[in-house]
Amino acid sequence: MIPNYNERAATYKVTVNQLNKKLQLIGWSRLIVLVISATCFYFSRDENGIPFLIGAILSLGLFSYLINIHFKTKRKRQVALTYLWLNNSERAFIDESKPYYEDGNEFLDTKHPYSFDIDLFGPHSLFQHLNRTSTVIGSEKLAQSLLQTQSKESLNKTQEAIQEISEDLEWRQAFQVYARLGKDSQEIRNYIDHWQDSKQSISILAIILAFIIPALGLTSMILLWQTGKVYWFNVGVFLFTANMLLFGAISGKIRKEIGKTERIGAALLAYSEMLQLIENRVWKSARLQEIHSKVHSKNQAASALLKESSRIYENMDSINNGMAVFMLNGTIQFHVHVFRSLVKWKKNHRESINQWIEQIAEIESLLSFSNFSVNNPEYTFPNLQNESIFFEELGHPLLSKSIRVSNSIDFSQERFVILTGSNMSGKSTFLRTLGIGIILSNAGSVIPAKSANFSPLPLLVSMRLSDSLEESTSYFFSEVKRLKLIIDNLKNGPAFVLLDEILRGTNSDDKQNGTIGIVEQMVRLGALGMIATHDLEVCETTNLHPTYLKNKCFEVEIRDNDLFFDYKLRNGICQNKSATFIMKKYQVI
Structure with a gap:
């Protein structure tokens, strides 16, 4: 059950108001005691001033005591104000998806096997969604938890x-x-x-x-x-x-x-x-x-x-x-x-x-x-007893629950999936959903799924790459280097691999042949995972490895001269296309 943060915030607001009044009372009391002490010191100069001197000394003692009480009460108010901020912020996070901790942008590394591709760090990232750390080393530890197996x-x-x-x-x-x-x-x-x-x-x-x-x-x-x-x-x-x-x-x-x-x-x-x-x-x-x-x-x-x-x-x-x-x-x-x-x-x-x-x-x-x-009380811890990876109704935690579409997928039989679908059908989003599911599972966290089986595996991803003027590398060469990194890692042991429309920086024939070659490498090296592609010919590779590869797809429908996406994962190869329709509708062609 989600805590009632509104109720808790209201309680601490009352506490803050009470402590403010107490601080005002202490402030006036200190002033009065100080005046009394000064007056007693003044009259202690008289011949019979001993009682006034004693009164002055006692007043100074009381003043010191009130200063001590003031600092303790001020500390209590700081604590209460922080509780108030915390509960208000948590309520806003749940109601409005408004993050209130750091986004971990300093941990962003474009050369890491997956952190840049999966939106792990930076504004509106998984790290910011999870982060409740206030110390520097705590933030570093949370980042490390998301980057390790x-x-x-x-x-x-x-x-x-x-x-x-x-x-x-x-x-x-x-x-x-x-x-x-x-x-x-x-x-x-x-x-x-x-x-x-x-x-x-x-x-x-x-x-x-x-x-x-x-x-x-x-x-x-x-x-x-x-x-x-x-x-x-x-x-x-x-x-x-x-x-x-x-x-x-x-x-x-x-x-x-x-x-x-x-x-x-x-x-x-x-x-x-x-x-x-x-x-x-x-x-x-x-x-x-x-x-x-x-x-x-x-x-x-x-x-x-x-x-x-x-x-x-x-x-x-x-x-x-x-x-x-x-x-x-x-x-x-x-x-x-x-x-x-x-x-x-x-x-x-x-x-x-x-x-x-x-x-x-x-x-x-x-x-x-x-x-x-x-x-998120509906989320679940993955079952670690089975030597397999399976997600039932897995969703993306950064998408609002009101619009989130969840899908199930099992890698215990066919270990590698070739995913097809038209533009905007949800391929890249599902790859990122899978990636976040693997990352959270590797961290020991709950995941946004109805149930899951998980066996720890490193994650290797090629989804979001760019050319580099500084390193004088083209987009294509950047992608080749990332694929080489993935292959080298797979030679050291099994891993979960996510590839999104690879080899976009070359011609269609090279892209098709290269993609088929990479799929063959995944089979030879025992990788689990998924590759998204628009090249339907790549799907024929499943005929050569029917027990290892499987075709899945997202479909699109045209209704009343508009596109309809249900974002539900299906078996088989994508049958419908949308790119030409979209370009005609927006009068690009």
Whole structure:
């Protein structure tokens, strides 16, 4: 059952309004307490001002408490706003097919065996349809899942993990919310990757002085208060200056550290919150149990360790506050101690952090497929028990369900299909539908089919090619190179092959003979798959290999001087043509 995203969005809208009112109340309370504190300090100068002084100190304590409450409430509002955005966006995606995550255009590779041909990445692509990742590495993992072939054992584990995550909407959305709040970026990812090579250090002398000078400074202030002698004030000023000089000697390292990215603290906090969600759950599926086992370091939870590093970075970020730098470092060498904590943290945990983040990426990828499953409850997981490929009522997931036409096809008997049909009859769309069915099956996902049997196979495609001025290659030569790639891969083992109207860049005789030759190669090399063609003579090849090849087609009818397509797959060779009719109708000929 598809979740009621409208209802959930309405609930979070109420929560946001309540938190806005609470923040206003806290703001006014802070102002009132500050005024009271200032008033008490003013009257504490009187002879009987001790009660006012106590009141001022208590008021400052209350003010600090309210600041803490303010930041916690502000964080809760950020979380609630993200939940509101998430549910509104998911509703719009289902109702209007309006994608709201990145399209993965950076993963587009025209030389990949199928990603460019199948509309895998880019605007309105399969990746964008599936994508629910917010971290850079999560996006990379999802793309990798769509570009690889898993073993049957691995596919079983992936299917189980997707099913388990899909059962808990609250957990899934909490993970998405924290990932979104982290505002991860490639800059942050690159910075963390370089931790392995980090050689930061702070000298022993600087550490000793960072303890001794502030202690001497505090001692001088106590002596000044007890004796009232100006001498101790002068000593205090000297020690204050010494503190600032020591800070100045190390401030370059600190600024270099935080200057690389301003959002590292928020990203680490988000990583921590996501890892805590993984740690706090008892998982049933083997894949999720493996992930859970990898989010600890030296018997410590990774979430707690990353939360510690997040606090360190947040404290370091105060170096950009001039008043804080002056007061905190002139008295207690605050930023020197913070930097020392960072150096120590990196030394102890820098080798583990990439492993922790990789587990977040695994979950984000699985979560994307789980969300796809939940939003499409009629979709099914392919059965992996049979050594065959069969799809019952397979449709294209990027087409609206209201106009989608599904078809069944079985490759367990005839392993390779020659597909014919007139222009616009649906040949290319069906090839892409098959391609997406294979890709999703290889990823362990549900597919838009009533039922399916699947055996993992690599996918090889030649559908969308172009010439290249940069490489000085013609369209024909580009196609020949792609076909050579397919043949070479088939020599290494079986694969599922999709070919759409190949050899269009040459004359009709060469095209026909070449296509027949490629079909013969498919038979010799044991390929499964389909080739779409307009050359009906190619269909006669099935007579030579009746147990391996099969003819199927899409037909068109002319009704009331117009074309009618039903997009239903039929057995046999296409009998009707439409190109001449269309050109005459639009007065091209």
